[in-house]
Amino acid sequence: MSEHTVTLNNEESSCKVHLFGATVTSWVSGGQERLFLSSEAKMDGTKAIRGGIPIVFPNFGPWECGPQHGFARISWWTVSLPPTKLDNGDMQVVLELCDDEITRNMWDYSFKLQYSITLSGSTLSCELNVTNTSTKPFDFTTLLHTYIRVDDIKQTTISGFQNCAFVDKVESNEGIEVNNEVKITKNVDRVYAGTVGHTV
Incomplete structure (x- = not known):
């Protein structure tokens, strides 16, 4: 784990996750890169990473409250579970994003996002959980906006x-x-x- 990235490895595959946007930027399985990452992707936190698996939240598409596709893909996430070998042999990392002053200035709701990234053999699994941490209800859209590499x-x-x-x-x-x-x-x-x- 470096300052801005987390890496998972097993005997069959590996993946790299950038903490800016919690974007999976690489998934190598069967000796081949499975995700597309633009050669023009900015990895310095100045704009959303172009490629990999960006997270869209709390809005898909143009948004009157803030940036297109919301703020999750342009926020710094924290590691809530560092790379860990689970009892079944899978490798997993869990990242987290909670509301703060910046998000509440755009979208005045309290939330917690937990993003579990798991390597099981040659398979990559990504699961995003959204929790409303207050009694004020909210609507949202979310997706894992995957860029798949093809020959x-x-x-x-x-x-x-x-x-x-x-x-x-x-x-x-x-x-x-x-x-x-x-x-x-x-x-x-x-x-x-x-x-x-x-x-x-």
Whole structure:
């Protein structure tokens, strides 16, 4: 663990997490890097890290209260559980972000985010828990905005969206996916609703 990063390792894989934004910036499995990280990514805390697995909270997209995608990805997180080997042999680190004066100036709510990052064999698992630490209710949106590295984007297909409604941000339209596999042949920025099961 360095001043700004945490690393998890086991015999089959490794991952690196930057404390700025709690962004997973690397996941190596089977000897290959599985995440995309832009060569232009700033790692100095001046802006959100471009690539890896940024955390979106408390808002997805443009936000009238603060920066696009909220403040979680541009906040410094703390380590609540340092890299630890669990009883089952998995390696895990837990990071935490709580409300402070900066977040309350944008979004006046009390909260605690706990982000568990676990390596189990060649598998990376990320789990984000949101806790309201006051009696004042709040609404939020959150997601792990994963940038997956692929060898050739034009050879990439994604399944699991057939019959799901989508909003296409590139072409500014909406529709229902008719294909079992979505082939990526150009710039794509879509949000699908109503997916079933695990979609990767």
